Amino acid sequence: NAGVTQTPKFQVLKTGQSMTLQCAQDMNHEYMSWYRQDPGMGLRLIHYSVGAGITDQGEVPNGYNVSRSTTEDFPLRLLSAAPSQTSVYFCASIADSSYNSPLHFGNGTRLTVT
C-alpha cells in the first residue's frame, strides 16, 4: 500500500491563480480531511469527508473547495490564491470512525503564493 499520496510536493502560485491539490489513498478509508499547517498555529482543519459524496467544512474553509466523487480521491481546490494561503497542506485519512483511530497523513504540499 502506498498510503496517502499527495501531489504536487511544492507549488508556487501568483495571487489570483487557481489550482487543485491532489490527494489519494489506497487503504479504503472512509474518512478523509485536509489540514493546513502554519508556524506556531498547529494543524487546522480546512474540509473533511466521511464518505464518497459527503463533504463538510472545518475551521478554516474560506477560499477552498473540495469534492469526494470516489472513496480514494479527495482533491482540494484553491479558487483564487491569496498570499494568506501560503502554507503546508496535509491530507489525512482514518480507517474508520472508531474513537481511537489515528490519522494517516500524506507527505504534504508546500504552497507559496506571491
Place this chain on the structure above:
Amino acid sequence: GQNIDQPTEMTATEGAIVQINCTYQTSGFNGLFWYQQHAGEAPTFLSYNVLDGLEEKGRFSSFLSRSKGYSYLLLKELQMKDSASYLCAVRDRRAAGNKLTFGGGTRVLVKP
C-alpha cells in the same frame, strides 16, 4: 471550542529524559493523541489516551488526567533522532467526522 496549549520549544541532552506537557479545554473530550513530526515531513502517530493513567510504548510514554485537562509525553533515553516537533491533539465527541484539534507543537532539540 477547544484550546490546547503546549510549550513551543525544549532542549535536552542525548540519553536524558524530557517531558512535554499539554493542557486542553473541551467539554466533549473523547481522546488525546500525540504525534511526532520531523522537519519537512508528515506527522506520524505516537500514542493515544482516553482513560486516566500512563500508556507505555518502549522509550515513549503518555499520561492523561481528564479531570485536570492535562497530558504529558515522556521521552526516555533520548536519541539524536528524537529531535522533532511533538503535536498534542484532542478529539471532541461532539464534533462531526472524527475532528481532531491540534496544539501548536513542541519542538524538541536533542544535543550531544
